[in-house]
Amino acid sequence: MSAAIAASASGVDVVVLDQRKAPGGQIYRNIEAANADVASSLGADYLQGADLVKQFRESAAEYRPDATVWEISVGLEVYVSGGSGARIIQAQRVVIATGALERPFPIPGWTLPGVMAAGAAQSLLKQDGLLPEGSVVLAGTGPLILLLACQYLDMGVNIAALLETTHPSNRKRALAYLPQAVTAGKYLWKGATMLKRLKHHGVRHIHGVEALRALGEDRLRQVEFRVGSSEQIIDTSLLLLHQGVVPDVNLTGALGCAMDWDNQSLCFRPRLDPWGSSSVAGISVVGDGAAIIGSQSAIWAGKLAGLDAAYRFNHIDQGQRDAKTQKAQRALKRSLKVRPFLETLYRPANAFRIPEQPETIVCRCEEVEVGCIRKQIERGAMDPNAIKSRLRCGMGPCQGRYCGLTVSEIIAAETGKQMSEIGYYRLRPPVKPVPISDILALATGELPAEVKLPDPFKKKTL
Amino acid sequence: MTADVIIIGGGIQGCSTALHLALQGVQVMVIEKNYCGRHASGVNAGGVLRAGRYPVELPLSTAALKIWADAPNLVDDDCGFRPIGRLKVAESDEEMDKLAARYAMVQDLGYTHERLIDRKELRDMEPDIAAHAVGAIHAPGCGHANPFRTLNAFKQKAITLGVKFHEKTRVNRVRRSGSIWHVETRDQTYEAPILVNTAGAWGDQVAKDLGETVPLSTIAPMLMVTNRLPPFMRQRIGAVDRVLSIVQQANGTVIIGGGYLGRADRNAETTNLDYARLAFNSQIACDMFPTLREAKIIRAWAGIEGYIADGLPVIGPSATEESAYHAFGFSAHGFHLGPIVGRILAQLAVDGHSEIPIDAFRIDRFVTEDNSNRC
Numbered sequence: 142m143s144a145a146i147a148a149s150a151s152g153v154d155v156v157v158l159d160q161r162k163a164p165g166g167q168i169y170r171n172i173e174a175a176n177a178d179v180a181s182s183l184g185a186d187y188l189q190g191a192d193l194v195k196q197f198r199e200s201a202a203e204y205r206p207d208a209t210v211w212e213i214s215v216g217l218e219v220y221v222s223g224g225s226g227a228r229i230i231q232a233q234r235v236v237i238a239t240g241a242l243e244r245p246f247p248i249p250g251w252t253l254p255g256v257m258a259a260g261a262a263q264s265l266l267k268q269d270g271l272l273p274e275g276s277v278v279l280a281g282t283g284p285l286i287l288l289l290a291c292q293y294l295d296m297g298v299n300i301a302a303l304l305e306t307t308h309p310s311n312r313k314r315a316l317a318y319l320p321q322a323v324t325a326g327k328y329l330w331k332g333a334t335m336l337k338r339l340k341h342h343g344v345r346h347i348h349g350v351e352a353l354r355a356l357g358e359d360r361l362r363q364v365e366f367r368v369g370s371s372e373q374i375i376d377t378s379l380l381l382l383h384q385g386v387v388p389d390v391n392l393t394g395a396l397g398c399a400m401d402w403d404n405q406s407l408c409f410r411p412r413l414d415p416w417g418s419s420s421v422a423g424i425s426v427v428g429d430g431a432a433i434i435g436s437q438s439a440i441w442a443g444k445l446a447g448l449d450a451a452y453r454f455n456h457i458d459q460g461q462r463d464a465k466t467q468k469a470q471r472a473l474k475r476s477l478k479v480r481p482f483l484e485t486l487y488r489p490a491n492a493f494r495i496p497e498q499p500e501t502i503v504c505r506c507e508e509v510e511v512g513c514i515r516k517q518i519e520r521g522a523m524d525p526n527a528i529k530s531r532l533r534c535g536m537g538p539c540q541g542r543y544c545g546l547t548v549s550e551i552i553a554a555e556t557g558k559q560m561s562e563i564g565y566y567r568l569r570p571p572v573k574p575v576p577i578s579d580i581l582a583l584a585t586g587e588l589p590a591e592v593k594l595p596d597p598f599k600k601k602t603l
Numbered sequence: 604m605t606a607d608v609i610i611i612g613g614g615i616q617g618c619s620t621a622l623h624l625a626l627q628g629v630q631v632m633v634i635e636k637n638y639c640g641r642h643a644s645g646v647n648a649g650g651v652l653r654a655g656r657y658p659v660e661l662p663l664s665t666a667a668l669k670i671w672a673d674a675p676n677l678v679d680d681d682c683g684f685r686p687i688g689r690l691k692v693a694e695s696d697e698e699m700d701k702l703a704a705r706y707a708m709v710q711d712l713g714y715t716h717e718r719l720i721d722r723k724e725l726r727d728m729e730p731d732i733a734a735h736a737v738g739a740i741h742a743p744g745c746g747h748a749n750p751f752r753t754l755n756a757f758k759q760k761a762i763t764l765g766v767k768f769h770e771k772t773r774v775n776r777v778r779r780s781g782s783i784w785h786v787e788t789r790d791q792t793y794e795a796p797i798l799v800n801t802a803g804a805w806g807d808q809v810a811k812d813l814g815e816t817v818p819l820s821t822i823a824p825m826l827m828v829t830n831r832l833p834p835f836m837r838q839r840i841g842a843v844d845r846v847l848s849i850v851q852q853a854n855g856t857v858i859i860g861g862g863y864l865g866r867a868d869r870n871a872e873t874t875n876l877d878y879a880r881l882a883f884n885s886q887i888a889c890d891m892f893p894t895l896r897e898a899k900i901i902r903a904w905a906g907i908e909g910y911i912a913d914g915l916p917v918i919g920p921s922a923t924e925e926s927a928y929h930a931f932g933f934s935a936h937g938f939h940l941g942p943i944v945g946r947i948l949a950q951l952a953v954d955g956h957s958e959i960p961i962d963a964f965r966i967d968r969f970v971t972e973d974n975s976n977r978c
Contacts, residue, residue: 530751574899584882
C-alpha cells in the first residue's frame with residue numbers, strides 16, 4: 142500500500158494486485174471490517190493500519206482484490222488469477238510485497254490435527270474473530286507469540302502455558318546490541334510491556350524449553366518437553382507454534398532474483414539496492430518479503446520503492462526523489478537498529494530448525510521424514526533439488542514453503558557447507574496453484590505451427 | 604585420472620551405459636557438468652512407450668521394454684515403472700483413419716503390440732473419456748516410470764559396481780593423442796582409451812571436438828502437473844493431430860504435456876515457459892478428460908532437450924574417430940530407450956558390435972558427398 146500511495150501520488154499509473162478480498166495484508170488484515178471488540182484487543186499497532194488503508198483507498202492507485210499473481214515473466218508480464226479466469230497485465234515495473242512466511246517448526250508431531258502455526262491462528266482472529274476453545278499451549282520464540290498471548294489474554298482465552306524455546310544463551314549475546322536497539326524507538330518498551338502483562342496475569346511462562354513434542358494418535362492430546370533435566374507433559378488440544386518469520390521468496394526466487402543467505406536472521410533474501418531494486422530488471426521488493434523488518438519499517442521501505450519508480454518513469458527528478466524520501470530514509474535506518482538485538486535474542490535454536498529425530502516430518506505435503514533426507518545426503522544428494530527429485534520433498538501444493546529452509550539447513554549441517562553454497566529449491570511456476578480453468582483463458586489466437594514435434598505417423602522408414 | 608572408458612554426460616543414456624559397461628568389469632568414469640539427471644533425463648514425462656514410435660526405432664523400443672519390465676533384476680529398483688498401457692485417441696473419423704493406417708503399417712512390419720480399438724472398447728477402458736473420442740490405438744505393456752528415480756537407480760547401481768561419477772565438472776575440450784582420449788576440465792584432465800558421448804542437448808558440442816557436425820537444436824518441451832485427484836484415468840493417453848500426452852500417476856497427480864515448447868537457453872541452462880501454449884495444452888487435456896476442469900496446476904516446467912533435424916537420435920560409433928561412441932539428441936523421446944541404448948553402447952565399446960541394427964541413427968547421416976570430410 143505504501144509503495145502504491147507514494148508512486149501514484151507522483152503520477153505513476155499503479156495497479157495493486159491483492160490475493161485477499163480487502164487491503165491490509167497480514168498485519169492489518171480485515172482492518173476495515175473488524176469487529177470493534179476484536180480490533181481493540183488486537184491493539185494500537187493494528188488500529189494504526191486503518192489510516193494507511195484509508196490513504197490507500199483515497200490514492201489514485203487502482204486496487205484489484207481477489208487477484209492472485211502466480212507468475213511474472215522476464216518481460217514483466219504479470220499473470221493473475223481470480224474472478225473470471227487468468228489475465229496478463231503488462232507492467233513496466235513490478236513492486237513485490239508478498240511479505241513473510243512463518244519459519245518452519247518441524248518438531249515430532251507437528252502435523253497432528255490440533256497443532257498449528259501461531260501466525261495462522263492470529264490471522265483467524267483478525268479475519269473472523271476466531272478464538273481457541275478450551276485451553277491453548279503456545280510454544281516457540283519471538284515477538285509474535287508474546288503478542289498473540291497478550292491478545293488472547295484480553296479476549297479471555299485460557300493459556301495453559303507459554304513455552305519459550307529461546308535458548309538462554311541468546312540473551313547474553315543479544316545484550317551487545319541492546320544500546321543501539323534502545324535508540325530504535327518503542328520496540329523494546331512494547332516487548333517489556335507484553336512480558337509484564339503475561340506475568341501479571343499469572344501465565345505459566347516456562348523458559349529454556351527443549352525436546353518439544355506434540356503427542357497423540359489421531360489428534361493432539363499432550364505436549365511433552367524438557368526443561369534442564371526435567372521432563373514435563375501438559376494436556377492440551379491446541380498447540381500453537383512459532384519461531385519467527387522469513388521472507389516469502391517464492392515469487393522473487395521463481396523470477397531468478399539473486400538471493401543471499403542472511404546468517405543473522407537465518408533466511409534467504411533477495412539482493413537489493415537501497416531503493417529495493419533486485420538483480421532482475423524492473424523488479425523491486427519491499428517489506429518483509431525483502432528482509433524481516435516489521436510493519437513500520439515496511440511502510441518506509443514501500444515509500445522509497447514507490448518514489449524510486451516515479452523517478453525511473455521521469456515523473457520526478459533525482460533531487461525530488463531524494464528530498465521526498467529523506468525522512469523515510471532516516472526513519473527506516475533508525476528503526477532497523479532494533480533488528481540485530483531481536484534477531485540475536487530470538488534466534489531459533491538449531492535443534493528446532495534441524496530436527497534430530499529421524500521420523501520427524503519435514504515436508505508436510507509429501508510426508509517426507511528427516512531420516513529419509515539424511516539417507517539421500519549420505520548417498521550423495523548435496524543439492525536441495527536433488528533431494529526434491531529423489532523424495533518429492535517440496536513438490537506438493539505448498540511449493541516448498543513449509544520445508545525449503547529445513548531441507549537446505551539439514552544439508553548444510555550434514556555436509557558442513559555454507560548455506561550460500563547450498564542454496565534453495567529451484568522454484569517452479571506457478572508460484573501458487575492455479576485452477577486449470579483459469580489457465581484456459583490464456584489460450585487465445587492461433588498457435589504457431591512450428592511448436593508441434595514431428596509426427597511419427599508420417600515417417601515410414603528413413 | 605584414468606579409466607577404461609570416459610562417459611561425458613550423466614543423464615539416463617550415460618548412467619545406463621556406465622552400468623552396462625561396469626557389469627562387464629570395465630572401469631568407467633562419468634563426467635557431468637551439473638548433477639546427474641539435471642535436465643531432460645530427470646524432468647521428462649516418464650513415458651515408457653513403444654507405441655507411436657518411428658518404425659526405425661521399434662526394434663530398440665521393443666528390447667527396451669523388456670529391460671524396463673525386468674528393472675528390479677538390473678538395478679535393484681522397479682524405477683516406478685507401471686505398465687498401465689497406452690492409448691492414442693482419435694478425436695474424429697479422419698484421425699481414426701490415420702490410426703488405422705498406422706496400425707496396418709506396424710502390422711506389416713511384423714509387430715503385434717498395437718491394437719486398434721473402437722468407440723465402445725475405448726469407453727470400456729476409459730469411462731471418463733470425452734464423448735467425442737471415436738477410437739484409439741491401444742498398446743498394452745507401455746506405461747510410465749519415475750524419471751529421476753530411474754536415473755538414480757541406474758546411477759546407484761553403477762556406483763555399486765565401481766563406476767566413478769564426477770559431477771559439477773564441465774568438459775572444456777576433448778582431444779585424442781595416440782590411442783588415449785584426453786577430456787579436459789577446469790581442474791584436471793581425465794584420460795581413457797575409449798570415449799562415450801551421451802551429453803544430450805550438448806552432445807553436438809562434444810561431437811564437434813571430434814570433427815563431426817550434427818544439426819542439433821535445443822528445445823524445451825513443457826510439462827504441467829496437477830494436484831492429487833481421485834483416480835479417473837487408467838492408461839497413458841495421447842492425441843493424434845493435437846499435441847497431448849497425459850498420465851495420472853499412482854499418487855493421483857496428472858502430468859500434462861505432449862510437446863508444446865517453451866524457450867531454452869542451453870548456455871545458461873535455463874528455460875522459460877510459454878503460457879499461451881500451456882493454455883492450449885490444458886484445453887486439449889480438458890477436452891479429452893472433462894474431469895480435469897476441476898484440477899489445479901501445481902507446477903509447470905520445461906527440460907532442456909537436444910532435437911536433431913530429422914527427429915531421430917544419434918546412436919553409434921564416431922564417423923571420424925576410432926574408439927569414440929555417441930548417443931545423444933534423443934529429440935524428446937529418449938527416456939524409454941535409455942536402458943537399451945546403454946547396453947548397445949557397452950557392446951560397441953567392448954566388442955564393436957550391436958545386438959540391434961542402429962544404422963539409421965549413424966552420426967554421418969547428414970553428411971553429403973559435397974561436405975563430407977572423409978576421403
